[in-house]
Amino acid sequence: MSYFRENIEKLSGYTPGFQPKDTNVVKLNTNENPYPPSPKVARLLAEFDINRLRRYPTPLGDSFREAAAEINGLLPENIMCTNGGDDLLTIVLRSFCCSTRSLVYPAPTYSLYEVLAKIQDCPIVEVPWLDGYRLPKKELVDAGGALTIVCNPNAPSGSFIDPEEISELANLLEGKSVLLVDEAYADFAQDNCAKLINKHDNLVILRSMSKGYSLAGLRFGYAIACRELIAGMLKVKDSYNVDALAIAVATETIQDQDYFKKNVELVKEQRARVAKSLESLGFKVAPSSANFVLTQVQSGDASDIFEKLKERHVFVRYFPYDGLRDKLRITIGTPSENDRLIEALKEILSS
Numbered sequence: 145m146s147y148f149r150e151n152i153e154k155l156s157g158y159t160p161g162f163q164p165k166d167t168n169v170v171k172l173n174t175n176e177n178p179y180p181p182s183p184k185v186a187r188l189l190a191e192f193d194i195n196r197l198r199r200y201p202t203p204l205g206d207s208f209r210e211a212a213a214e215i216n217g218l219l220p221e222n223i224m225c226t227n228g229g230d231d232l233l234t235i236v237l238r239s240f241c242c243s244t245r246s247l248v249y250p251a252p253t254y255s256l257y258e259v260l261a262k263i264q265d266c267p268i269v270e271v272p273w274l275d276g277y278r279l280p281k282k283e284l285v286d287a288g289g290a291l292t293i294v295c296n297p298n299a300p301s302g303s304f305i306d307p308e309e310i311s312e313l314a315n316l317l318e319g320k321s322v323l324l325v326d327e328a329y330a331d332f333a334q335d336n337c338a339k340l341i342n343k344h345d346n347l348v349i350l351r352s353m354s355k356g357y358s359l360a361g362l363r364f365g366y367a368i369a370c371r372e373l374i375a376g377m378l379k380v381k382d383s384y385n386v387d388a389l390a391i392a393v394a395t396e397t398i399q400d401q402d403y404f405k406k407n408v409e410l411v412k413e414q415r416a417r418v419a420k421s422l423e424s425l426g427f428k429v430a431p432s433s434a435n436f437v438l439t440q441v442q443s444g445d446a447s448d449i450f451e452k453l454k455e456r457h458v459f460v461r462y463f464p465y466d467g468l469r470d471k472l473r474i475t476i477g478t479p480s481e482n483d484r485l486i487e488a489l490k491e492i493l494s495s
């Protein structure tokens with residue numbers, strides 16, 4: 145006898161990337177930013193009045209809402225703070241999906257979508273990306289979901305869909321499905337969909353503070369949408385889903401745009417350099433608009449190289465799924481971390 149609902153009993157659960165205890169390793173497996181958060185955060189933490197923790201935080205994270213609205217050229221009513229981007233994914237699944245309202249997404253993509261749908265007991269339709277990771281618009285519409293998710297840039301491919309195409313898809317889905325564009329990696333991309341918010345009443349954008357802003361440990365993200373969708377989703381979120389300290393740190397961080405832009409540029413420069421080095425070693429590298437690259441090994445399964453990198457204390461990500469077994473996803477690190485990766489690969493290939 146199980147105390148759990150049947151779908152939970154059957155669920156394998158999401159497997160987060162490995163978090164090694166040893167800090168003297170090259171950790172390129174969970175797409176974190178290799179640079180520290182804004183130095184202004186250190187000052188804020190040193191001066192933070194602990195008495196503020198005695199009270200509950202503002203339920204909507206007002207200061208962050210205002211800052212994020214200004215940076216995206218929108219209104220605070222267009223923003224909802226979340227406990228990481230993953231919290232928003234839980235909120236949208238709970239808001240729009242159930243056993244008679246399905247989730248649709250192009251695959252392969254972020255594997256958490258499937259897990260959250262199973263928890264919600266909602267049917268899932270996975271639509272394969274078209275060749276070269278082009279958007280299968282017609283197939284997504286025909287699948288008839290109540291919620292459609294497009295990850296852009298996509299994980300783990302790093303591929304990018306132009307906002308104009310996303311807008312066409314939102315039009316095709318109007319009146320039928322909410323379209324969530326997961327922009328967790330948009331900070332490293334050539335464009336994003338924020339400008340579409342005032343054009344579509346069925347569009348939600350996910351943003352994360354974990355990647356471009358170096359705050360993965362804090363857990364902070366946000367939704368951008370028209371005010372009606374935000375108002376509806378606010379009913380579903382936990383009353384205090386972001387804490388007082390996190391609101392203060394995230395607000396300070398998003399306001400330091402100079403520091404953020406400088407780090408993003410460094411990561412993009414290194415992305416080009418890592419791709420070139422991998423190609424010179426005989427790996428294929430798909431063009432990436434994110435802070436990682438997906439690379440195909442010369443032949444066979446990539447698990448062997450993955451294990452040998454691990455023995456050399458270099459952690460990358462291997463996905464034992466169809467279409468991905470011959471590939472590794474490698475987060476872009478600092479120049480010296482990237483050097484250690486390339487040196488380790490040279491050693492493995494020559495042994």
Ligand SMILES: Cc1ncc(COP(=O)(O)O)c(C=O)c1O
Pocket residue numbers: 174175227228229230231254295299326328351352353354360364365
């Ligand atoms: C595609 C994608 N979306 C959303 C997230 C959620 O990020 P977080 O909850 O750290 O903001 C991640 C995290 O790795 C991701 O890869």
